[in-house]
Amino acid sequence: MKAIYPGSFDPVTNGHIDIIERAAKLVDKLVVAVAMNLEKEAMFETQERVDLLRQACRHLANVEVDYFHGLTVSYARKHEARLIIKGLRAVSDFEFELQQALMNKRLDDGIETMFMMTSAEYLFLSSSMVKQLAMLGASVTGLVPDGVEKLLLEKTKLMQR
Ligand code: ADP
Numbered sequence: 001m002k003a004i005y006p007g008s009f010d011p012v013t014n015g016h017i018d019i020i021e022r023a024a025k026l027v028d029k030l031v032v033a034v035a036m037n038l039e040k041e042a043m044f045e046t047q048e049r050v051d052l053l054r055q056a057c058r059h060l061a062n063v064e065v066d067y068f069h070g071l072t073v074s075y076a077r078k079h080e081a082r083l084i085i086k087g088l089r090a091v092s093d094f095e096f097e098l099q100q101a102l103m104n105k106r107l108d109d110g111i112e113t114m115f116m117m118t119s120a121e122y123l124f125l126s127s128s129m130v131k132q133l134a135m136l137g138a139s140v141t142g143l144v145p146d147g148v149e150k151l152l153l154e155k156t157k158l159m160q161r
Helices: 014-024 046-056 072-078 091-107 127-135 146-160
Strands: 002-007 029-035 063-068 083-088 112-117
Touching: 002 014, 002 072, 014 029, 014 083, 014 112, 029 046, 029 072, 046 063, 046 146, 072 083, 072 091, 083 091, 091 112, 127 146
Parallel strands: 002 029, 002 083, 029 063, 083 112
Antiparallel strands: none
């Protein structure tokens, strides 16, 4: 079975990597798809987000990284994937994710969304938290892959000038 793991990944965190590693064990092929979401003002360019993910997923043979715009279900259909994987953290994620999953089901009844619970150590980890920490000069070591930490520090230094 082929699955899509969509998200902004602005930038990828160790919480995302945990979901990717666990999901990759369950499916034949996992496509991590960076959504070019026009509403969200991103810190990282789409290509940077893709490159950072590719670097962080090098050790996973059945994981591919791509990007898309438009509907997740259209992207999934195009790639003949009938499964969307999403991660769930606290209850606060639930309402939005439920709404999205139900809307996706309405758009395409042949595509299922499955949720994976976060590992406890990543419960409070989000891309926006990581960006905030870096901007305030706090260390993000252990929260993001090495390549992300490096680029994040460079970007925040430039922004603080
Ligand atoms: P964020 O909410 O961090 O901006 P994304 O939009 O990139 O994340 O999220 C992509 C997917 O990864 C979503 O399903 C989201 O719930 C999930 N996710 C994000 N952070 C974590 C985490 N720490 N643990 C588990 N799942 C996560």
